[in-house]
Amino acid sequence: MSATREEINSYLNELLKPEWFRDYCPNGLQVEGKRTIHRIVSGVTANQAFIDKAIDVEADALLVHHGFFWKGEPQVITGMKRRRLQALIGNNVNLFAYHLPLDAHPVHGNNAELAKRLALIEEQPLEPAAKRSVGSVGRLETPMSAEAFGDKLERVLGFDPLHIGEPERVISTIAWCTGAAQSYLAQAVDFGVDAFLTGEISENTVHTARECGIQFFAAGHHATERYGVQAVGELLSLEFDIEHQFIDVPVPV
Ligand SMILES: [Zn+2]
Structure with a gap:
């Protein structure tokens, strides 16, 4: 089974109400990928190791708590940020990120x-x-x-x-x-x-x-913020009959 990117985006926005928060990053679809989503992978942070593992299991979309484009960070797309974005865009993978609304x-x-x-x-x-x-x-x-x-x-x-x-x-x-x-x-x-x-x-x-x-x-x-994305990923899986898996990249702080 599958869902469209727009269906998932509207469902998440309706659930998490990003408009109710003054946040340090954009909430919702941060990077646009393919239109049809069969498999979603959740994780705490959209770091390179997480993105690579999700691409290995053929994710169509990622759902994270810590995404990209934080207030005050450099606006240019170089180095680490370029590599992360290149992996997502090159593999046509969507990135959904919800910060305070997910807390x-x-x-x-x-x-x-x-x-x-x-x-x-x-x-x-x-x-x-x-x-x-x-x-x-x-x-x-x-x-x-x-x-x-x-x-x-x-x-x-x-x-x-x-x-x-x-x-x-x-x-x-x-x-x-x-x-x-x-x-x-x-x-x-x-x-x-x-x-x-x-x-x-x-x-x-x-x-x-x-x-x-x-x-x-x-x-x-990291340890205290592993559970929201998993719960919302499971909800998406039930609502749209799509596959969901959580991938943990442990962090010592
Ligand atoms: Zn956090």
């Missing part, structure tokens, strides 16, 4: 999918004013020590998390936002939660966490 989808987004895997229950958005918040505030289904929560992260995500705080402290309330959301730590402190979970950490995060007494976990930008 924030209330059921299939990165935060929602991560919450399902970690048994976190959302009670309110981290960004109350947003139409769709990129982060969540809530609680653990089963309160546990920071050490036990760290072990759980490692088990579920296959990534050894960095914890700033006290291992024996019991966590029952938590805020979370996948990826590089360490700058949201101050908002999490304002919500008065026991812990904040994201992907990355900065030097100043350590001091804020220590001085505000919040348990901070950096569980990997």
